[in-house]
Amino acid sequence: MHTKEYSLSMIKSALHLSCFCILVCCGTVLNPVFALENCEFPAIFNFGDSNSDTGGLAAAFNWTPPPYGETFFHRPAGRFSDGRLIIDFIARSFDIPFLSAYLNSLGSNFKKGANFATAASTITPPRFIIPVGGFSPFYLDVQYWQFTQFKYRSQSIKKIGGIYKDLMPNKEYFGKALYTFDIGQNDLGQGFFGNMSVDEVNASVPNMVNSFSKNIKNIYKLGARSFWIHNTGPIGCLPYILANFPLTEAQMDSAGCARPYNEVAQYFNYKLKEAIVQLRKDLPLAAITYVDVYSVKYSLFAEPKKYGFELPLVACCGLGGRYNYGSAECGGSIIVNGSHIIVGSCEDPSVRVNWDGVHYTEAASKFIFDKISTGAYSDPAIPLRMACHKKLD
Ligand SMILES: *[C@@H]1O[C@H](CO)[C@@H](O)[C@H](O)[C@H]1NC(C)=O
Numbered sequence: 252m253h254t255k256e257y258s259l260s261m262i263k264s265a266l267h268l269s270c271f272c273i274l275v276c277c278g279t280v281l282n283p284v285f286a287l288e289n290c291e292f293p294a295i296f297n298f299g300d301s302n303s304d305t306g307g308l309a310a311a312f313n314w315t316p317p318p319y320g321e322t323f324f325h326r327p328a329g330r331f332s333d334g335r336l337i338i339d340f341i342a343r344s345f346d347i348p349f350l351s352a353y354l355n356s357l358g359s360n361f362k363k364g365a366n367f368a369t370a371a372s373t374i375t376p377p378r379f380i381i382p383v384g385g386f387s388p389f390y391l392d393v394q395y396w397q398f399t400q401f402k403y404r405s406q407s408i409k410k411i412g413g414i415y416k417d418l419m420p421n422k423e424y425f426g427k428a429l430y431t432f433d434i435g436q437n438d439l440g441q442g443f444f445g446n447m448s449v450d451e452v453n454a455s456v457p458n459m460v461n462s463f464s465k466n467i468k469n470i471y472k473l474g475a476r477s478f479w480i481h482n483t484g485p486i487g488c489l490p491y492i493l494a495n496f497p498l499t500e501a502q503m504d505s506a507g508c509a510r511p512y513n514e515v516a517q518y519f520n521y522k523l524k525e526a527i528v529q530l531r532k533d534l535p536l537a538a539i540t541y542v543d544v545y546s547v548k549y550s551l552f553a554e555p556k557k558y559g560f561e562l563p564l565v566a567c568c569g570l571g572g573r574y575n576y577g578s579a580e581c582g583g584s585i586i587v588n589g590s591h592i593i594v595g596s597c598e599d600p601s602v603r604v605n606w607d608g609v610h611y612t613e614a615a616s617k618f619i620f621d622k623i624s625t626g627a628y629s630d631p632a633i634p635l636r637m638a639c640h641k642k643l644d
Pocket residue numbers: 444445446
């Protein structure tokens with residue numbers, strides 16, 4: 252009797268122990284991120300192109316017309332989308348307001364960060380600047396110069412006090428902030444549209460990546476420690492490539508994307524990842540997370556239905572041909588059969604991937620954010636909210 256009870260409780264505690272063991276072991280071995288704490292990022296500083304421009308190019312040049320911004324902001328909001336961008340979802344996930352563009356002199360609040368990205372920005376110096384060509388003068392070196400100014404001038408302006416105190420970040424935010432990057436697509440585009448062959452653009456990738464590394468080092472020298480770096484997306488799945496560079500069937504992949512153009516993007520990402528390995532050695536105090544946005548974006552082209560999307564290769568807002576792109580721009584006007592037509596949005600942008608032939612819809616950006624924020628596409632596999640950590644343990 253006694254022995255039986257004894258053995259029963261032994262079995263119970265053994266069971267208990269093994270349950271406990273499974274929990275603990277899974278918690279630490281299979282899910283090591285649970286050992287890490289969430290980071291407290293008081294601010295975000297962003298660098299990049301239209302993938303993360305929250306109003307920079309619009310402030311400097313001219314505003315995107317309606318229907319840009321219609322889905323979320325219900326007006327053009329300086330973003331090249333129908334609504335929010337990945338950077339907006341990133342900011343909101345930390346309870347940080349949408350980032351003001353550094354270049355925007357009207358109504359900006361830089362207390363919790365600033366956005367140096369402008370649409371059409373390159374890493375390397377642009378060869379054809381707006382209005383002569385299509386690229387932004389604010390390439391990555393310039394964005395770094397602007398950040399340098401911002402870091403010092405914001406503190407002297409803060410000292411004026413009053414309203415300025417509340418519009419500028421605290422000094423210590425610069426070391427604690429999250430630094431986000433999404434740039435490279437236009438360096439490839441500049442090559443392709445500048446009459447370079449695919450091989451020539453490919454051969455210039457190491458130069459682009461070297462320039463990128465140089466800027467990361469410079470920003471680190473100013474005190475940045477947490478870096479969240481997106482790789483470049485599948486440019487060969489975008490209407491502006493597909494409509495401008497006709498391909499043979501053999502050059503299309505099963506998703507209908509332009510394989511040679513995507514291969515250059517993949518090579519860029521390979522070199523970027525390699526450069527980040529080196530940066531981790533050169534910048535010992537930095538936590539640098541490489542984020543494979545390419546794979547998430549590509550899944551929208553490869554399996555749109557699975558994720559609730561349709562017609563991923565066709566611009567929602569555009570006009571012309573198979574990709575609804577090329578005859579007139581989104582929001583532009585065109586004369587068809589003698590009457591003016593404003594190029595408007597498709598019926599339901601919430602099920603569409605591509606907004607205007609170059610940029611993603613809000614729905615796609617939300618999908619991408621949901622995937623990348625978990626850490627499943629990060630190297631190391633660190634979720635966004637833990638991106639101040641260098642390693643999983
Ligand atoms: C590319 O080549 C075409 C045809 O030769 C020419 O019209 C165009 O200006 C060139 N573009 C650039 C950016 O060099």
